[in-house]
Amino acid sequence: MSIASITFSTDEKINLLSNLATMLGSSIPILDAVDTLLDDSKGNLKVFLKTLKDDLTAGKRVNTTFAKFPRSFDRVIVNLIRAAEESGTLETTFRDIKNNIQQDSEFTDKIKSAMMYPLIIFSVLLGVMLMILIVVIPKISMVFSRLRVTLPLPTKILIFLSDLLINQYLYIIFGLIAFIVIIVFLYKEKRSFFTNLLVSLPLISKLSKKIDLTRFSRSLFLLLTSGLPISTALEFSQDVVVNQQIKKLIAKSREMLSSGKQFSTGLKSNNNAIPSMMVKLIEVGEKSGTLEKSMQDISGYMDYQVSKDLKTITALIEPIMLIFTSVAVGVMMISIIGPIYGMISQVGGR
Numbered sequence: 001m002s003i004a005s006i007t008f009s010t011d012e013k014i015n016l017l018s019n020l021a022t023m024l025g026s027s028i029p030i031l032d033a034v035d036t037l038l039d040d041s042k043g044n045l046k047v048f049l050k051t052l053k054d055d056l057t058a059g060k061r062v063n064t065t066f067a068k069f070p071r072s073f074d075r076v077i078v079n080l081i082r083a084a085e086e087s088g089t090l091e092t093t094f095r096d097i098k099n100n101i102q103q104d105s106e107f108t109d110k111i112k113s114a115m116m117y118p119l120i121i122f123s124v125l126l127g128v129m130l131m132i133l134i135v136v137i138p139k140i141s142m143v144f145s146r147l148r149v150t151l152p153l154p155t156k157i158l159i160f161l162s163d164l165l166i167n168q169y170l171y172i173i174f175g176l177i178a179f180i181v182i183i184v185f186l187y188k189e190k191r192s193f194f195t196n197l198l199v200s201l202p203l204i205s206k207l208s209k210k211i212d213l214t215r216f217s218r219s220l221f222l223l224l225t226s227g228l229p230i231s232t233a234l235e236f237s238q239d240v241v242v243n244q245q246i247k248k249l250i251a252k253s254r255e256m257l258s259s260g261k262q263f264s265t266g267l268k269s270n271n272n273a274i275p276s277m278m279v280k281l282i283e284v285g286e287k288s289g290t291l292e293k294s295m296q297d298i299s300g301y302m303d304y305q306v307s308k309d310l311k312t313i314t315a316l317i318e319p320i321m322l323i324f325t326s327v328a329v330g331v332m333m334i335s336i337i338g339p340i341y342g343m344i345s346q347v348g349g350r
Helices: 010-025 030-040 043-057 062-067 075-087 090-147 153-167 169-189 191-199 202-225 230-240 244-258 263-267 276-288 291-349
Strands: none
Touching: 010 030, 010 043, 010 090, 030 043, 043 062, 062 075, 075 090, 075 202, 075 230, 090 153, 090 202, 090 291, 153 169, 153 291, 202 230, 202 244, 202 291, 230 244, 244 263, 263 276, 276 291
């Protein structure tokens, strides 16, 4: 496996950067710090530290090593470290990156936790449906076949699905495996297409924009704080944005900035993409020379907005999922009980 494909967990990255920052803060040379960490490291982290040691011994810079692991350290992190090496603030930058990764992890955890409830409800529904199809329906269908009862269409569909699951389960398993493999392959090859399709969904589109703006503003704050020019900072922070509309708007703003106009002017060209409050704060930050502080305030505000929207979406999804589950189970039970009730009525009529 090439080092370019190596990934680290969030905890590994946080521990690595925290340890490096602490040792550098204690005036320990970077090479000695790497040697110390290398003694207790294992797995992918050991590969990283060994690569870092070899690069430092060869006279290369720290950012060179980080750039060799693009799946764990993006261009924002690499260029923050490059700027820190030039300005001699590597310790502070390591700590800032660690805090940013931690905040981003907490931010991602909020999104994941909000999605847990719908997944649990869906799993319960799937389990109930499988139990009915595999355990209940076969016994009921035997009774129906012996009595030669005329069955409604929903009941026929349930019996067909039950028979398919019991007698053709190998084909279903192979089909599911093939389907998953194809989806994973297509996602890797056409990742941007699937991502854009997902973020264009009605309930997700607005939330995804706010998530993008939160990550963008946080990355831009870090890059500006490290001393990078705003044009360069925009180029690198643009990479964290998924939404194509926002990405194009940032690129357009960067072009307008290069032609002598303000960054906020480019954002005003599309009022629907960027919240007016964010544009106003950026405009004030540019006029007062405190753009990095404005971006920090924006990231905090957008983080709050995402958290609030997640609570609202979760509150909406809960009753919808409960109703959907009740209707699905209800339809299945009626499909079973209906013919039985019909048989009882016929017997009673005789």
